Amino acid sequence: MTSQMASRPTSRRPPTTQTRPRTANSRPTTARPQTAASTKHEANYVVALLEGRGLGREVGLAALDKDTGRVVLVQLSDCQTYVKTMHQMHLHNPCLILVPDTFLSTSGVGSARKPAYRQYMTRSPMLDFIREEFPDVPVEPVLRKYWNATSGLEFVQQLCVEDEERAGTILAVSNKYYVLSSVSALFKHAELRLNTRFASASLRIRCLPVDGTMMIDPESARNLELVGNLSVKKSTHSIFGILNHTFTAMAARLLRVNILSPITSQSSIDARLDVVEGKEFSQALAFDEDLFNEVKSALKTLNKMDFDKLIAMLVQSETKPTTTAQGAAARVSQMLNLRNVVHNLPLLRKALEGTKSPLLRIVYDMLSDQRLERIDSLIRMALNEDTSTVKHGIAAVNARVYAVKANYNRLLDVARETYKENVGDIYGLNNTLTDAHDIPLTLVYLETGFVFSLKKQDLENDQLPRGFINATLKKGKWQFSSLDLKKMNARMKDALDETLILSDKIIQDLVSEILLNIGALYKASEAVALVDMLWSFAHSAISEFLTEPQRMRNYVRPELTGTLAIKSGRHPILETVRSAGTLVSNDVYCDDSFSFQIIQGPNMSGKSTYLRQVGLLTVMAMCGSFVPAEYASFRIHDAILTRFSNDDDLEKNLSTFASEMATSAMILGLATPKSLVLIDELGRGTSPIEGAGIAHAIAEALIEQKCFAFFATHFSELSMTLSRQPTVLAFGRTGNYPTSFRRGHESIRLQRTRASESNFGMTFQYKIIDGAPEDNTHYGLELARLADLPSDVLVEANRVTSNLTALHARNQEHSESHQIALRRKTLLRLRTQLTQAYEHSTLPDEDLVAYIGRFQGDITKAFLYGVE
Ligand SMILES: Nc1ncnc2c1ncn2[C@@H]1O[C@H](COP(=O)(O)OP(=O)(O)OP(=O)(O)O)[C@@H](O)[C@H]1O
Incomplete structure (x- = not known):
């Protein structure tokens, strides 16, 4: 590429x-x-x-x-x-x-x-x-x-x-x-x-x-709402938001990178899909409930962990020896986190023990690295077993103070004893003052040390007894100190600092030894990230509301056949925001014989949504995720290139036309036969005639390039001017909308969205169907009528529009070049069908021969009569 x-x-x-x-x-x-x-x-x-x-x-x-x-x-x-x-x-x-x-x-x-x-x-x-x-x-x-x-x-x-x-x-x-x-x-x-x-x-x-990897340029990533939403700030309204059920920070990062730059190796994508729903491996995450839950429990123990960050902090701390108690406290905390990670990794390894999925076996092997056991035993030798993960308050301080095992260092033991006595003295003072003043004092540990605390209602007239200082009221509680408490805090702090600095020396040695085996930690981090991301995919694929045996039917496993074919695909983000039953699913079919697809229809009828849906489902499939559809097959693309009009362009003072042209130039410069191109409403920024001309020329260039291209446009002329191309839409009205998916193999034609008029205005059905817009349906005129334009103006507008439409159609149908184009197109379609039948058919040989035999008749008709 x-x-x-x-x-x-x-x-x-x-x-x-x-x-x-x-x-x-x-x-x-x-x-x-x-x-x-x-x-x-x-x-x-x-x-x-x-x-x-x-x-x-x-x-x-x-x-x-x-x-x-x-x-x-x-x-x-x-x-x-x-x-x-x-x-x-x-x-x-x-x-x-x-x-x-x-x-x-x-x-x-x-x-x-x-x-x-x-x-x-x-x-x-x-x-x-x-x-x-x-x-x-x-x-x-x-x-x-x-x-x-x-x-x-x-x-x-x-x-x-x-x-x-x-x-x-x-x-x-x-x-x-x-x-x-x-x-x-x-x-x-x-x-x-x-x-x-x-x-x-x-x-x-x-x-x-x-x-x-597939290239998705930054603007396309924004247009498709891959990791953020164009209008709603909530990040779940994006593909990342929908697929992200990860526990660890590394997995969330991996998912983000995969969404912005999906992989293009078919075997790697298939391996990921196999983990969720393997054809041969019953022990895939979505099939094997025990495996699903065990992996989930193991990942939960690593919740919110960021091994990479942890490792990096240790690596940096090794080169930066600390002499401050604060630095020492940070390093001790990091080591405690590492202890929890290393202790919990075997749980994940155990969950994957019997797996037959090749990819999960790789993860299992990565987690079985002997060096991880060495790190674990080094940590066990030096640190206490307690896996408390408290992050704040005196419990977190105590976790650091007692991190290193007793009898490891005499001086440390003595310092800890002093610390313990100091804390005991503070609790003693609290008891004495509680009795003396007859108020229920408690102690709260803040960063600077202990303070007394008292509920507001336990203090009459809001008057503290004499001797208490620095009183503040926070969330219905008084917090205050006393001179004695301050002195005791200072003594305790000295002892605390000493324990931390002594502990840090031991931990520093431990870090140096761990660093010798750091490759295993990095490997483990990658393994956890991958399995966490795949578990997240499995979670998205399983409908929690369905029970066996239908639990998988919400999302389907995509196939990678080289043909883009989606049956009842749903827009994954719209699906989460629309109320139940109001989302309309749509089919997609695109292959070499009809690589260029024009989508026409009135405003607000769902054209952009359809285009985005094609892009989003492709990205999901190429990440190795299941997709929201009844059936889905994809081609692996080297790039997704898009042009959607954006109000932000105006904010940026970039004229619509300049913006359109810049993006189109980029798309034409980058598109290859393997690319997926989505273009919405090109040519709006200039006069209609120029706009149609430019849209036509850009469409021609894309058709020549033979990339898969979806082109939503208001220019009805395009369906005529482009129909001579064999890989574009078949022209004309078709009453037979696809009723079954297999029919899709015949070809997808010019597409349009459907709308109808109701008493209250236009009703959009959001359904993409085959065929050019009906000749006699001019939605713009309908909208004009609903806007109460004078009747004589409407009559005249209708008359001129109908005459022009009829004239266009007559010229078109009788042109010789149109007939030739029709034949070429039909032949190309038949060739694609034959290739499909040969490469992907699962029919028995006899049926296949009969099927191919039927083509002979079709080909003859195509040659003689230009019949589709
Ligand atoms: N398949 C669908 N199911 C349900 N609602 C849909 C569907 N497609 C689109 N919509 C709704 O219709 C609205 C308009 O859709 P969209 O912007 O795609 O129309 P459009 O034809 O591209 O409009 P325009 O030509 O004005 O750009 C969307 O905001 C969405 O809420």
Whole structure:
């Protein structure tokens, strides 16, 4: 895919402009929050980017997740709009972008009011796009001398964790100049500006292949509401929201990346689907209730855990020895969390013990790494078994104080004894004062130490006895202190700090030993993330309201046959927001003989929804998820490219027309025969004649490209002008709407939405059916009538519209080229059917022969009479 995209002729693309704050050739950006900020995934990546100077637009990207220590390396060849680079950046939400200082110039743009990173003028078109797409993310220059491939390779060799993928990673990046240079700048910046150094062999560095995943450019991701909603802030109104039932933070991240960049390997998708509902494996998650529940219970013990973050904190803490009690407390807490993770991992392993699914077996093997047991026994030797996970209050403090086993270190035991006595003294003081004043005092632990607490109603006249100080009223309770309590707190704090610093020394040694086996922890983290995501898919696929044997029938397992065929597909997001029974399901059929589909119909009749549904179900299937339909089969696409009109374009002061043209140029530049293209209402931004012309020309280019394209349009002329193409709609009215799914194999034709008029206005049925809009139904005129236009105006409008329509139809039907086109089209359809029958039919041989025999007659008719 990469090379195809890179080598695509650029004639259709708009020209580059060097100074372009916002121009027609920029990919219009829309409300940004939803791919990044509106989900719970914070921007964490520091991304270093370097672009080659050659024509190939080679871009190297190195991204470091500050929280989890993951490092992602990508080198790709991009197009003029840098859409692939933007896609990668969206996958790794940047919080800081590093570029060579030569990409920026400070000359003459300084302004006291601008933040430092805004004071630069860019000298790089790529940077212009980055600033448009990520306007709030700081861009920082790094001296050009730090972008050094040799030192980048040294960083990778030094920092990459010792695991099975290390050798592959080093090999994969070793000849990638731009990505290695970015690595060098990234770690130099971490050292010099972020003051962060990483321990040797401690980071999970991965070189991502650009092929192997489907590209969804950032705007398409927003249009399709993949990880955020266009209008509603609630993030569950997105594909991510619908599929995310994960327990761990790593799985939620994995799911997000998969949705924004689904995999394209058929065997990998099938392996994931097998985990949910295996054809051969009865022990798949959706079939085997015990397995489903056991995995769920095991994952629950890891709830909200983020191993990656935990590991990264340990890795960083090893290089940053702490001398403060606060730092020591943080490290002890991290180690306690790690203890809980390592103790609980065997539960998940046990749940998967008997699995026959190859993918779950891989997960099982990853969790069976001997090094995990070694880490567990190291922790068991040093730490107490108690797995209390309290995060606040005195219980959390005590968990840290008693984290290390008794008799491990004499001094620590003594310090703990002192701490215990100090706490005892404080409780003693509480009892004494309770008796002395006859008020029911209790103790609350705050960050600064203990305070007394008393319910408001237990204090007469809101008057505290003498001797109490610093009283505050919070949520119906008084909190206050006394001089004695303050002194005791200070003594307790000293003892506490001492225990923490002594514990930390022991834990620091433990961290060093654990780091030797850190590869196993990273592997376990990946395994848990995968199984958690797949469990989440199984959860979505199972209808909780149905019982055996129908429990699976809410979502179906998609097939990957190369033909896009969906029976009674439902829009997955609309399904969750519409009241029961009001969602209309729709069929989809698209193959090589009718790769280009025009959808027509009145406003508000469901065209955009239908297009989005096609995109969403495709994304779900390619992630390995089941889909909401009665039957679904897909083609694996290299990219989903979309154009939907967006009100945000107007907000951004980008004219509708400029925005349409920029997006169309991008789509035409990137589309390959394997792409899925969804275009809604192209050509609105200019005069109707020009609009129809442009829409026609863009449609022609897509038809030529042979990608699967769905084209919703108001231009009825398109169905005529394009019908000469063999892979487009068959023209004309058809009364026979598909009644059964198999009929879909004949062909899908021009599609339209259905609407009818009721006493109260137009009623939309949201049903996509075959055929051109009925000649005598002009919904625009109907709407005009409902809007009470004068009757003589309406009569005249009807007369002219009918005459024009009849004239068009007559010209069309009698044209010779139309007849030729009809024959070509029929032949192409028959060829596709034959291929389908040959490759995918499950009919017995005899039936298959009879079936093929029937084609002879059809082919003859097609040749002689141009009959479909
Ligand atoms: N299959 C469906 N089932 C139920 N409701 C639907 C369905 N499809 C669309 N709708 C509802 O109809 C509304 C309009 O749909 P949509 O925006 O897709 O229409 P449209 O034909 O693209 O309109 P326009 O031409 O004005 O852009 C949606 O907000 C949705 O609530």
